[in-house]
Amino acid sequence: MNRRGALFSLGAMAAAAATPVRALEMKGYPTDMSMDPAFLPRPAIHGGSFQVLTADIDRRTVTAVFDRLIPADDLGASASEAGCVEFLDMQLAGPFGEGASLYRKGPKLPNEDELAQTPQFIETPRERYATGLAALEAFAQKTEGASFADLPEPRQDAILKGMEDGTVDLGPDVNTKAFFELMLINVREGYFSDPIYGGNKDMVGWKMIGFPGARYDYRLYADRTGEDLGLEPVSLIPRD
Amino acid sequence: MTTKRQKADVVIVGLGWSGALMAEELTRAGLNVVAIDRGAWTDTSTHTPPSVDPDELRWSQRKELLSPPRDNTATFRNTLDQTAIPTRNWGVFELGGGVGGAGFHWAGMGWRFSPWDFEVRKQTIERYGLAKAEDGELQLQDWGVTYDELEPFYDRWERIAGVSGRAGVIKGEKTGVGNPFEGSRSRDYPTPALKTLRAMELFNDATNRMGLNPFTIPTANLSEPYVNPLGVSMGACSYCGFCLYFGCGNFSKSSPQACIFPVLMRRPNFTVLTKSCVTRLTKANDGKTVTGAVYVDEQGNEVEQPADIVILTAFMMDNTRILLHSGISKPYDPRDQTGVVGRNFTFQTVSGTDMWFEDDNINPFIGAGALGSQIDDYNGDNFDHSDLDFIGGAGILTLSRDGLPIAKANALPPGTQRWGSEFKKSYAKYYRNYATIFNQGCSMPTKTGYMDLDPNFKDKFGVPLLRLTYDYAQSDRNMAKFTMDRSLEIAREMGASHVNGFNFADKPFTTAIVASDHVIGGVPMGADRPTSAVNPYLQSWDCHNLFVVGASAFPTNAGYNPTGTVGALAIRTARAIADTYVKNPGALVEG
Numbered sequence: 001m002n003r004r005g006a007l008f009s010l011g012a013m014a015a016a017a018a019t020p021v022r023a024l025e026m027k028g029y030p031t032d033m034s035m036d037p038a039f040l041p042r043p044a045i046h047g048g049s050f051q052v053l054t055a056d057i058d059r060r061t062v063t064a065v066f067d068r069l070i071p072a073d074d075l076g077a078s079a080s081e082a083g084c085v086e087f088l089d090m091q092l093a094g095p096f097g098e099g100a101s102l103y104r105k106g107p108k109l110p111n112e113d114e115l116a117q118t119p120q121f122i123e124t125p126r127e128r129y130a131t132g133l134a135a136l137e138a139f140a141q142k143t144e145g146a147s148f149a150d151l152p153e154p155r156q157d158a159i160l161k162g163m164e165d166g167t168v169d170l171g172p173d174v175n176t177k178a179f180f181e182l183m184l185i186n187v188r189e190g191y192f193s194d195p196i197y198g199g200n201k202d203m204v205g206w207k208m209i210g211f212p213g214a215r216y217d218y219r220l221y222a223d224r225t226g227e228d229l230g231l232e233p234v235s236l237i238p239r240d
Numbered sequence: 241m242t243t244k245r246q247k248a249d250v251v252i253v254g255l256g257w258s259g260a261l262m263a264e265e266l267t268r269a270g271l272n273v274v275a276i277d278r279g280a281w282t283d284t285s286t287h288t289p290p291s292v293d294p295d296e297l298r299w300s301q302r303k304e305l306l307s308p309p310r311d312n313t314a315t316f317r318n319t320l321d322q323t324a325i326p327t328r329n330w331g332v333f334e335l336g337g338g339v340g341g342a343g344f345h346w347a348g349m350g351w352r353f354s355p356w357d358f359e360v361r362k363q364t365i366e367r368y369g370l371a372k373a374e375d376g377e378l379q380l381q382d383w384g385v386t387y388d389e390l391e392p393f394y395d396r397w398e399r400i401a402g403v404s405g406r407a408g409v410i411k412g413e414k415t416g417v418g419n420p421f422e423g424s425r426s427r428d429y430p431t432p433a434l435k436t437l438r439a440m441e442l443f444n445d446a447t448n449r450m451g452l453n454p455f456t457i458p459t460a461n462l463s464e465p466y467v468n469p470l471g472v473s474m475g476a477c478s479y480c481g482f483c484l485y486f487g488c489g490n491f492s493k494s495s496p497q498a499c500i501f502p503v504l505m506r507r508p509n510f511t512v513l514t515k516s517c518v519t520r521l522t523k524a525n526d527g528k529t530v531t532g533a534v535y536v537d538e539q540g541n542e543v544e545q546p547a548d549i550v551i552l553t554a555f556m557m558d559n560t561r562i563l564l565h566s567g568i569s570k571p572y573d574p575r576d577q578t579g580v581v582g583r584n585f586t587f588q589t590v591s592g593t594d595m596w597f598e599d600d601n602i603n604p605f606i607g608a609g610a611l612g613s614q615i616d617d618y619n620g621d622n623f624d625h626s627d628l629d630f631i632g633g634a635g636i637l638t639l640s641r642d643g644l645p646i647a648k649a650n651a652l653p654p655g656t657q658r659w660g661s662e663f664k665k666s667y668a669k670y671y672r673n674y675a676t677i678f679n680q681g682c683s684m685p686t687k688t689g690y691m692d693l694d695p696n697f698k699d700k701f702g703v704p705l706l707r708l709t710y711d712y713a714q715s716d717r718n719m720a721k722f723t724m725d726r727s728l729e730i731a732r733e734m735g736a737s738h739v740n741g742f743n744f745a746d747k748p749f750t751t752a753i754v755a756s757d758h759v760i761g762g763v764p765m766g767a768d769r770p771t772s773a774v775n776p777y778l779q780s781w782d783c784h785n786l787f788v789v790g791a792s793a794f795p796t797n798a799g800y801n802p803t804g805t806v807g808a809l810a811i812r813t814a815r816a817i818a819d820t821y822v823k824n825p826g827a828l829v830e831g
Contacts, residue, residue: 024537026281026512029505046780069659075668103328105697112325115317116752120328131655157660162681164658184659185646192645193297209671210604211645214294216489217478218606225438228601234557236295 064089084190256341282338288487348608405458483609604643
């Protein structure tokens, strides 16, 4: 089965599974042993269109940023070649993008970031991308007179470096350093998560570092300490 | 309007390790038990089989097995004069999302505390004098139970969980292997220790050369197939490297699901109410007993479950918050150190060293959640503190837990660019050659480290969030620096080409950054009624039919993971209820 076919078939499996009826009050061991459909893998399904990064300029900016954070070189594909832009779009379209796990009740107190020692947000990641990407593009237009995506790579790197160390300020609507960190963690997630989520195409990220992926049993290897085991990675996507 | 269910003998609030252990004991004793859990039913074959489990993004990054901050968080501040802020994102509170609690996604460290940990105040005064124990900041108090009294219950918990390890001291005799500093055990572990992996080899060789005493950490990740005393079968750990934050598809990580539910759920006198969140307890008119627990069900209805005996086995934050919200016992007041509920919050004081090696193959992807090597030479009071400016210490350990590639991507030698081709090159080289030494330090209570109800922020039911006020004691800060220096020495002896010491206690405490997830205290146990909320059987001093069980009861915290001690205390309390309390309901201890 090819990668795309596998993604679709897993999605169909999730949709087809019956919802087991679980009474609120439970007596006796549950007899229904089928998978809880909510716990089946939720693969990225590429319908060919983007759900959140719908504007061409936003996709171009994300692609340019991601490909400087993880560029193509002799160690493997770039972030966008590995599917990280599609990965991000899927993540922003789902619970992560909605900030579903966050405690978002206001107000945001003025001492929050200082006491927490890390920035806190009431805004969702989806909102932070919308604001941050627009501000980054405006910054490039203002300081360079061109789109971020059209700048030469050394200029792109200089801006990203400035965002990382706090010397570039994208304006009052954006915590610039935190937006850089958000993009960095998301591109790494795309590059190193299971390919089922749309990134890490051909397990390029795992091959780069030697992570064998979704193997579930190393008992045959555990005694071979200190050896290069040369294990090929496997993914949650069925091989055929 | 609150509807009322039929009365039960016992209502248990929270079905994690504590609740499941107690429910097993009490249903076996013939009592009719209703457990209430805010989570959904979650189990191995239906929720985390091997086809679902090895997925870092979903379980470790997004933490989908945990209860999110949206539903369960707390506010925090360092000092009394600050306005507390809500913890909005993942941080030190790592509560379980489903039935089974954090016992389903935990790593599986199968520790006992040392004898010293139960008597920090007494033994510090005896060995070093009163001034060392009372430095003006610390608020030390003993547990009212000793290690020797708890030993049979540790043994029982280890048998139920099938803990893999190698005894260091049996019946007072050192075995010559294992941990020579541990409290005396009645017998060896039920299953042998797991294998020694590469990072552990390097650590063991180095610490042996330094004259220290390395041993394999006891794990609730089982080394071989095992049938526990309840008749439940477990499998052997496959070293899959997906453990902390994950379920276990092999039935080899001990959990309420893997060890207890198969028996408990079949008992006709046991009922679970899932997706039902207890918000408060109801009190009798005389104020001397409680009458039941009130919960909000999935549809938002408020329901009361009356019971003769009420047992709180929720996460420590919730045990504390339910008591405060129900107006049971006097809240702690940091200004004059009176009151008991919310008292003695402690954490863990963590430092350590990151290490990178050249041309080795650590192969971090082979691992088990709790697997590692440790030295206890600098833990507890195993070394002389006469000339040191602190008490206590840390378990200094290296882990062979996992090689999760998203989480490890920041583990690069200092000064390495975190992105671009330099990042790729460095990560390709060091992913398989990185290891860490983690100093799991004790945490001593202070007069101003406590919990109360937040005046500003509420949860989804409109109940005030818990407010945590805490910063590290100076004694703990000094300890963390001392143990960081020891870990740096070990790292150099291990032959690391790059070492980088870290110390979470050189900055103020924060709930937003995970140094450890072992938050402790709030309903301290003790033999001294004015300074404890529950007696040595975890029975409320004020309401004799209320028992508050879990890490909320620890008056001090040790340089070990808490679950084994939580389990032992829960079994001891359940036995006291079944053997003594039900025959003659009343205070088990005079106070």
